[in-house]
Amino acid sequence: MTAVVTAPRAARHRPAVVEMVIEHARLWALFLVVVVWVAIWAVTQGQDTLALSASAITDTHRQLQDASNWVEDAASSGSSVWVNAANNFADWINSVFEWLQHIFTVPEFPRPLPQIGWLGTIALAALVTFAVAGWRSLLLVVPSFLAFGFLGYWTDSIDLLLVTGIAVVIAAAVGIPLGLWMGHSKVVTAIVTPVLDFMQTMPSFVYLLPISILFGIGAAAAIIVTLIYATPPVVRITAHGIRTLPAGVMEATASMGQSRRQRLTKVELPLAKRTIIVGINQTMMAALSMATIAAFIDGPGLGQPVLDGLKRGQLGTSFVAGIAIVIMAIMLDRTTTAASVRSEQASRADQAHTALRRGALGAGAIGTLVALYLSHNYVWANEFPSSPDLGTPIRNKVDDFGQWLLTDVSSLTTSIETTFTEKFLNPVQSLIAESPWYVTAAAFALIAVIVGGMRAFLFTVVCLAGIYYLDLWNFAMITLTSVLVATAIVVLLAVVVGVWMGRSRVVDRIIRPFLDAGQTMPPFVFLIPIFILFGPNRFTAMVAGIIYAAPVAIKLVADGIRGVSTETVEAAESSGTNKWQMITKVQLPMSRGSLLLATNQGLLYVLSMVVIGGMAGAGALGFDIVHGFRNSSYVGRGLAAGISVVLLGIMLDRITTYGAERAQRSQDSSGRTAARWRKVLRLSPAPQGLAHG
Amino acid sequence: MTQTENRPQAENAAPEGTDLALRVESLWKIFGPRADKIIGTPDADLSRADLKRKTGCVVGVRDVSFEVAPGEVFVVMGLSGSGKSTLVRCLTRLIEPTAGKVEVGGVDVSNASESQLRDLRRHHVSMVFQHFGLLPHRQVIDNVAYGLEVRGMGRKERRAKAEEVVGLVGLDGYERSYPDQLSGGMQQRVGLARALAGDPDILLFDEPFSALDPLIRRDMQNEVIRLHHELGKTMVFITHDLQEALKLGDRILIMRDGALVQLGTPDEVVAAPADDYVRDFTSEVPRSHVLTLRWVMREPRDDDSLEGPVMSPDTIVRQAARAALASDHPVRVMEEGRLIGIVDDDAILRMVVAETDAPDEDGVPA
Ligand SMILES: Nc1ncnc2c1ncn2[C@@H]1O[C@H](COP(=O)(O)OP(=O)(O)OP(=O)(O)O)[C@@H](O)[C@H]1O
Ligand SMILES: [Mg+2]
16 A cells, blocks of 8 residues: 555655666666776777787688689689679670770770760760750750860770669669569569668678679679669669559559550559659669779779879879769769659650650751761861860869978878877777777677667677678777767767758758768769878778768758657747757657668768778778789688678668667657658668668 | 339349349458458458457458449448448459459459459449549540550540540540649549540449539539439449438448448438438438438328329428428328328428428438
C-alpha cells in the first residue's frame, strides 16, 4: 500500500542530474565509454598498436598476392571460363573505344589527324544536344567544348567523354531493363537491392585494384570500372519510377485489356520516361567522377593531367584540367536535366512548333554533315586552334600563386595546418591508433551497441576482426581518425548551415544551388585547390573531404528541419518558445533521424575523400592502395588496404544507419521525414554516390 | 424500374429473362498469405476483425452471390471498407478472387485464360474509376481511344470512333486537351468516354463521382441516366451515396464487412431494411420520394368509399400526395383492374410529416 503511494513521489523528487542522465541515457553512456577509454589509453598508450612499417608484407598480404597472381595467370592463359569471358568483354570494349578514338582523337596511320576534328565533333555534339535537350542547352554545350580546346585539353576532354559515354550507354542498356524487371518483381528487388546497397557503399576507388588485376590497366579497365560504379543509380531510379507509377492509371489501363508489352510501351515507359532520364543523369555524373579517378589505372582522359600534376607538384596543370572537369560536369548535368524536362514538353508541342523543330533539326543535320566534311578534309577544322590559349596563363598564374604561397605565406598556411593537426588531429589519433588494438576495438564495439544496437555491434565486430586479420590495423585507425574528425566538422557545419537554411526560405534559395553544384563535382576536383594551399598531407585530405561531404549533409539537415511539421512549430511558438529553444528543443530533436543520416553520409563521403587524398600523397590506407597499382610486389598489401577501407565503410555505415532507424522509431514524425529522405537519397547519390545502406 | 413483389424480400436472382448479363456465385476474396486455405474452414466464419487477429488475413468479399439482367442498373453500396471496390474488381479479375464463380454473358470468367480475360476486358466489360486513371501524357482523344488501340485498331479508325464518343459525353472541342487541363468533372467524362468507346456489354463504375462536387455530381448522374436510356447498357454502379443509389439503381446490393446484407429494389431497401445497418443507411432518405403506394396502402375493407382517385401501386407517394389530399375520398390502388389496397390521407400525411419532423426510422405502415 505505502509502496504504491510513495513510488511516484520518489520519482517526482529525483534530483535534476539523475533526471538528465535518464533522459539522455545513451549520450551519457557514450560519454562514459570515452572517459574510460581515455583513462585506459593514458596508461597503455603505445602498447600493441599493431603498427606496420610502410614496406612490410605479412602472410595475409602474401596470400592475397597469390590469389591475385592466380587470377592474372588465369587471365593470360585463358584457363578459366569466367576470366576468359571477362577478357573477351574487355577486348570488345577496347576495340569499341579505339575505334571511337580513331574517329575523334587519335590519328590512324597513314592519316596525320583523326577522322573528325574539333569542328565536326562540336557540330555533332550540338546536333545531339539540340535533339535531346533543346536549343537552349546549345548555349552551354558549344562554349563548353570550345573551353576544353582553349584550355589546352581537347584530346583529354574528348577521351574522358568517350570513356564516360561508353560506360553510360552500357550501364543504361543493362540498368534500365534490370530496373524495369525490379519494378515488376518483388523477388528480383529482394535479390538486387542488397547488391546495389553494397555497391553504393563502396567508395569508388576500391574497385580500381581488383579490376586492374583482372583486366590490367588502360582504357578497357577504366571503362569497366566506371561502368560498374555507375550502373546502380539508373537501376535503382528506373525501378523506383516503375514502382511509383500512379496505381489508378495502371489499374485503369489494365482494365482495358492491354497486354504486358502494351503496358510497357504505351503506359510504363512514357510515364516513367522522365524519371528514367533522371536516373541516366545520376549514372552519368557517377560515371564522370569514376572516369576521372580511373586515371589511377591509366584511364584516358582529364584525370591524367590532374594526377600527373599532383604527382609532379605542377599544380597549375592539375588546376587547369580540374577546370575542364568542372565545366564538363556542369555541361553533362545541365544537359541531361534539360533533356528530362524536355521529354515531357516535347510530346505536348503544338504542330507548328513540331514542324519548326523538324526543320531546324534537318538544317542542323545538313550543317553537321558539312562540318564533318570540313573537319575530315581540312587541317584548320580538325586540329584545335592553339590560340587563344587560356590554359597557359591560368597554369602560370596558379603556379605563381603556389610559389608565392610557398615562399611568402607558407608560414600562414603551415601554421593553420600544424595548429589543427597538433591541437585536434593528433590527440584523437593518439587515442584511436595508439591505444592497444583490443582497447580501441572494444571501445568501438561498445559505441556501436549504444548508437545502433545489437545489429550494429555484430557488424562492427566482424569488420574490426577483418581489419585486424588484414594486418593493417594501425593504418586503418589513422585513416579512421581523419574520417571521424572531418565528419565531426561536417556535422557541425551541417547543423549550423542546415538549421539556418531550414529556418529561412531565402537563405535556402541562395545556398542550395551551390550545394547542388558541389554535389555534381567529381571528388578529384576538390582536392586540387586544397592541395595547392596545404600540400600533400592528412590535413589536405580532410579539408577536401569536408568540402566534398558538406553539401549532402547540409541538405539533409535543412530538409529535416523543414520537415518538422509547421503545426508542431506553431504549437511551440504559441507556448512562448524563443528562437534558441525552438532550435535546440524542437527542431533539432525532431529531425534527429535526418541528423544521423547526415552523419552517415558525411562519414562515407569523407572516408572516400580521405582515401583518395591518401592516394594522392596523404598516406595511410590510400597510400597502400596506390602502392598496389604501382609496385607489383605490393599488390597483396594494396588489396588488403582496399578491403580494409570497405570494412571501415561498412562499419561506419551500419552503426549510423541502425542508429538512424532507432531514432526514427523513437520519434516517429521526424522518422518519417528521415525515411522519406532516405528514399530520396537512394535515388540521387552524388557522383561519389556512397552508401545509402 | 423492374417489377417488385408485394412482400419485400431479398432476391438474388435477376428479375427478368434467362440470359444473364452477369452472374456471381459464392464469391470470396481474402487478402493475405495463404488466404485460399481459409475458405471452408471454421475460420471463414470468424468476423473480419477476429480473422485478422488470428491469421493476419483481411476479408474483402465474403460469399457474395447475385445476378444482373441485361440492361439493368445494379448498384452496390456500403460504407467505406465494406468491400465494394474489391467486389467490382473481382468481376474482371483486376483483383484475383479467392473462391467462387463469375460469369459474364454466360462465359466463365473465373477460369478464363489470360487471353480470354484480355478479350473480355477489351470487348465486353469496361470500367470507370473514382480517380479517373487517365494517361497524363495523352490527349483526351488518345485516352478515349486507348481501349481501341490495345485491340489493335488502326489510328485513323480509332480516332474517328473516339471523336464520336467524346461528342456523346459532351466534350466536343476538348479532343486535343491533356487531362491536367480539364476539371475533375470533365476528366470523369473522359473516363466515361473511354469506357464507352469500346462498346462494351457491361459498364462497371467504382464510385465514379465521389471525387466531384455536388453540382457536377448531379450533372454526371443525369449523364449516366441519359446514356443508359440511349445505349441501354448493363451497369454495375458502386457508390456509398444512397441518394445516388436510389436515383440510378434498378436494384441495390448493400454490403457490410464484405458480406451481402440486403439485395432489393430501392423501395424495398428503404421500406423494409434487412437490419439496423441498412436502416441506419436509409434513415436519411425522404421516404415519400422513394416509396410507392404499395408500401403505404392497407387492405381494402367493405366500408371503403369507392369514389377516390385510382392509382397504380407503383406510384411514388410524393407524386400521389397532392391528388390524394385534394380528394375527400381515399385513394384506391388498382392493379390489373383489381382493387388491391386503399391509401387514406392519414397514411400519406404520416409519412410526409415524419419526414419534415425527424427523418429517422419511424415505423412505416406496411
Ligand atoms: N490489396 C489489399 N490488401 C489487403 N487488404 C485490402 C486490399 N485491398 C482492400 N483491402 C481491404 O479490403 C477491405 C475492402 O476494401 P475495399 O477497397 O473493397 O472497400 P470499399 O468498400 O471500396 O471502400 P471505399 O468506399 O473506401 O472505397 C478493406 O478492409 C481493405 O482494407
Ligand atoms: Mg472503393
